[in-house]
Amino acid sequence: MSLLDLAQQYEIERQTIRTLLDSALGARGAEKEIARRAGLTPIHLSYIRADKRMPSVAMAQRLAAALAWTEEQREGFVHHVAQMWRLKSSLARQVQPRAPGPSDEMVNLVRQAHSDATFARDSESAQILYRRARTMAELLLTVTDPSQAPLKFAELTFVAHDALCVLNRNDEALWHAQRARAIAVQLDPRSFPWDKERVDFIQVNALRCEAVALHNLHLPRHMQRACEEVEALAGLRRNENFWRPFLNRDKIQALTDTPRFSIRAVEDLARQAFNVCATRGDAVDPLLTLLVSQSLALAYLQYGNFDKAYRVLTRTYDDLDKIPHIGTLHRVIFFKTFARYYWLQGARGAEWRAFAEQAFQLATKAGLQHQRQELEGEFGTALLKPEAPVSAHGGQRF
Numbered sequence: 001m002s003l004l005d006l007a008q009q010y011e012i013e014r015q016t017i018r019t020l021l022d023s024a025l026g027a028r029g030a031e032k033e034i035a036r037r038a039g040l041t042p043i044h045l046s047y048i049r050a051d052k053r054m055p056s057v058a059m060a061q062r063l064a065a066a067l068a069w070t071e072e073q074r075e076g077f078v079h080h081v082a083q084m085w086r087l088k089s090s091l092a093r094q095v096q097p098r099a100p101g102p103s104d105e106m107v108n109l110v111r112q113a114h115s116d117a118t119f120a121r122d123s124e125s126a127q128i129l130y131r132r133a134r135t136m137a138e139l140l141l142t143v144t145d146p147s148q149a150p151l152k153f154a155e156l157t158f159v160a161h162d163a164l165c166v167l168n169r170n171d172e173a174l175w176h177a178q179r180a181r182a183i184a185v186q187l188d189p190r191s192f193p194w195d196k197e198r199v200d201f202i203q204v205n206a207l208r209c210e211a212v213a214l215h216n217l218h219l220p221r222h223m224q225r226a227c228e229e230v231e232a233l234a235g236l237r238r239n240e241n242f243w244r245p246f247l248n249r250d251k252i253q254a255l256t257d258t259p260r261f262s263i264r265a266v267e268d269l270a271r272q273a274f275n276v277c278a279t280r281g282d283a284v285d286p287l288l289t290l291l292v293s294q295s296l297a298l299a300y301l302q303y304g305n306f307d308k309a310y311r312v313l314t315r316t317y318d319d320l321d322k323i324p325h326i327g328t329l330h331r332v333i334f335f336k337t338f339a340r341y342y343w344l345q346g347a348r349g350a351e352w353r354a355f356a357e358q359a360f361q362l363a364t365k366a367g368l369q370h371q372r373q374e375l376e377g378e379f380g381t382a383l384l385k386p387e388a389p390v391s392a393h394g395g396q397r398f
Helices: 003-025 028-038 042-049 057-066 071-094 104-118 123-142 150-166 170-184 196-216 220-231 234-238 240-256 263-280 285-303 306-318 328-344 350-366 369-384
Strands: none
Touching: 003 028, 003 042, 003 071, 003 104, 003 123, 028 042, 028 057, 057 071, 071 123, 104 123, 104 150, 123 150, 123 328, 123 350, 150 170, 150 196, 150 369, 170 196, 196 220, 196 234, 196 240, 220 240, 234 240, 240 263, 240 285, 263 285, 285 306, 285 328, 306 328, 328 350, 328 369, 350 369
16 A cells, blocks of 8 residues: 555554544533543543544553443444544654654655645545645655754654644644754755755745644734744745745735734735736646735734625635636635634625635544634634524525
8 A cells, every 4th residue: 555545544544543533422512530540531522523642552442431432332443543543643654753763655645745735626535635645745844954964854743734724733743843944044054055945945934834733823013023024035035936926925914914004014915926827827826816815804804894705705706716726725725714804894695605604614624623613713603503504605505
């Protein structure tokens, strides 16, 4: 079985274990009594349900005995746990340390796993793909010596960081970003004459990863400082045309999260990003234009300019299905912003519900825990009230 297949099967087993426990435990309040019966602390059991730890086979047996399951259900649960550990052992054997680090082929597999997750259109497969990418990256990081293979080490931390951000593990994502940054500041492009562009990429992206994690942790001032440091990098200036749309979107997000900001500054940043995307002809430019547009619309909403926000959102919505490389995460971000447009105006009817529910359902199916938490935090129990299915934006279904 290939490394990719092993990682995917491993994540399927982990997801099955979590689902079985969620089904058996129901509401979170049941954890305390079941944990007591199984000889665990409630915190340990909550970590298992949150995918921060996995039970040993012996622990699985105690858990199964404590739950109101049939004997067949108990055996099935323990089997899944045992299979999960067997798959993890197989993964560990495949990524045994190789001086000076993992092969290029293995790192490329991790890159591909990350790309598959990012651009997955099927929401249900996206969850497994993100977890697969995280598992592969973290396993390879354990056998990669940063002093011997710094470029590979940094690139693996990028994948782990991105997957953890999506899974709402932002503290761990920040830790990975800071590990990448510690490597990046020590890199001298002159020491890698055959890989100068790769060194530039790592030095810029390490800081950008830190900025993204800080954004998710709601630390806009810290994010702004990270963006300023990116702007000062020589690697950015050497690859200005590539990085400008990404960095300007980061800057817009950092500004929008501050209590007072200049909408003119936001518009200038967006215009600059749009101009780059319109002239360079890269295949990913339509997606970048969508993401910058979403951030611009969010800034307009924060500023109270609903007319401009609506124009940006509707213009983007009309072209949504024509955008190549658009993944589930990108759709969730966009639908969430359109839902906010209606919510902030007090329009809690069919239009709001169509966008909010679409975002929530996609985020749930794809395991986009950070996006789901943001939706729940903003819209609360209104998302959970049953209502007949509706369409949005002129009756067009999406």
